[in-house]
Amino acid sequence: MSEFINNRERQPIADNTERLEILKQIFKDLYNGKNVKEVKAHFDAFIGKVTVEEISKLRHEEMMDNDLPVAEIQRLYSMHTDIFRGSIEETERAKHPENEPGHPVHTFVLENKEIEMHIKNKVQVHLDMFIADDSPENVFKLLEDCNLLLDIDKHYSRKENLIFPYLEKYGIYGPTNNMWRIDDFIRDSIKDAKQKLTQYNGEKQAVVGVANFIIQEVLNMIYREENILFPMALQNLTEDEWVKIAHESDEIGFCLTEPADVWKPERNKIDENAISEGYIKMETGLLSLKQLELLLNHLPVDITFIDQDDVVRYFSHGKERIFARTKAVIGRTVQNCHPPRSVHVVEELLADFKSGKKDDEDFYIKFRDKYVYIRYFAVRDQNGEYVGTLEFTQNIDPIQAINGEKRILS
Template identity: 75%
Template sequence: MSEFINNREQQTYKNTERIEILKEIFRDLHNGRNLNEVKAHFDAFIGKVTIEEIAQLQLEFVNEGGMPADELQRLYTQHTDIFKGRIEEDNREKRPEEQPGHPIHTFMLENRELDKLVKTQLQVHLWQFEEEDHAENVFKLLEDINLLLDIDKHFNRKEHLIFPYLENYGIYGPTNNMWRIDDFIRDAIKEVRQTLLHYNGEKKVVLEKLNWVIEEVTAMIYREENILFPMALANFTEDEWVKIAHESDEIGFCLTEPEAVWKPERKALDENAISEGYIKMETGILSLKQLELLLNHLPVDITLIDHEDVVRYFSHGKERIFARTKAIIGRTVQNCHPPRSVHVVEDLLADFKSGKKDSEDFWIKFRDKYVYIRYFAVRDEDGKYVGTLEFTQNIAPIQAIEGEKRILS
């Protein structure tokens, strides 16, 4: 360790100095020092760590950047191992998360179901598969994997409802680190499912991948319940939890459902109230209610971000293609995408801002839909860039059109 750490004895350090000590300890880990030695230094020089210090530490390492994916996985797992039993206890008097229907209560219900699935079902079937990889045991694993795919809803609610509010409080560590690990878990589940669907004796691959999935799902449950959820509970207002609870239904739930409709201690703000004012435009005058109904009845999904890449609006039609929640309003578009795809967003916005491009189109197969995604640079009358419009449409029904239709059905 550095002289700074070795000279720590008998001294009391301020928060920033503790962060520097933590960074030095974890740099040793990143540089290949034995995990047990790092734990010993942690116990000697830090002892207990707060969730705020963990958030700051993770942000510091994210800002340094340049870490390969496999190294990130390894280190994030070791970080979790070090923090176990070393996080300061939560001494809050009120615990709204213990109330059925509260978003954290539901997240933890899901975690109990996930824990049961991977430890008492998937693990047992994996041991049987290891003994004999015949068709029946392959089929049992496939059934378990199909259930585990439901974890995507759990992760999506976390990423699109919890992370945005944390960012509003300047907490970025979970957004960057945890989302990456979520993606690694998603990918591993999908990859092993494909291997099992077309199983041809790749026993070692299945064993390695599923053992990793079991380990990482278990570790993620610990990270959420001991780091992420306490961070959120320490910062979010009751109104923010009301909004999160209200929007959770749009994404869905994993392996279980809320036990009840959460009723906070005081009545939340009425989110449905809409001003009766009017907006005068160049080609007409609409009330705010008319304008909202008009936009929500378009047979497409639209999202608008401003010149600073902040999400300002999205339409709310009956059948959205991609999940959107109100929590993304005021969030940078970069933080609304998985970290591995942010570079595509950055490149596109750079081309729009520089004037190199005015539009860009993509088309993908998504579930039972053929999705046409279009991006348009929005410019004012002087050609100045003021934002980007995302326009998404399911074109499968359009592609199926044949002949002509000239009369009412």
């Protein structure tokens, strides 16, 4: 960038390719340790205003070493937001469906207002009281705030599982790779603060540190969503895709509030006709498509199938799913359905299945009030060729509780 920074009076560059390269270099400078004020000055001098479309083309994994300590990654993402703050051009659109009650973005913004009020009127106030006096009463107030703030997981989960897949469909991966990582930092920090307060032993500064991080990053995330993510999504997603998102949001739930209304778009081309009554002849029987779907959905387990290209092709939809799934994951690579910090585990498992090193793998975890048994099976054809992976998830608490025998009807 040395050829640019000597002339501080230079006008912002108009060529899109050149602007993008300069943007990348500016953030590389930031990641390589340059002072944020200096980098911001370079940004103002050579870029000026930036569009959401330009931001969508920035891929942090191309510019930043992912092996950096978590604290350094958090610091860099925070500075990233500071660079863009006040410099994003408003996207011009003929229609603004996000202003219509019930539209997914309208609901997200409604939640953000509640989250911001909770942060400013509760968390910050009670944190100040705690700093002045870490009495049991003030510890409890802050703990209550953290418990309520855990509801933010629903807001982030809808964003990650409903909006991100559609952006990826249009070749936009920045939010998935960057925002999801920050969402996880926030989730983990809220849980950490809750634990520190539940087991409070006088370590005031530890609580203050994590609480201040939560306040800063939750408010920064609201800015990122409303100034980058939502305009980006509104610019790219179709009305039918927003209808699907609105339709599937109930399955995940809402944060601190609920949709103001049921959204009724001007047009709705979603085909929700009943599935075909055609029949499928298998080696051991004949079923209609409807029978097959009902059969799979009545199994007391959750099933997901990923094809040979790591694309999610199917999941069963039983009455009590253990992990949230939405139809938006269909056609999405499984790597992008997992938080960035756990993708390496998915990659290693799939590599073992594809190479023939393994045919199955089991995991078992405590999840909320359930003991969950998660099994993965490599699916191979008659020639032994890998055609995909089957995920099989079951709550085994009721099974572990079984003892004795039962030989007659209840």
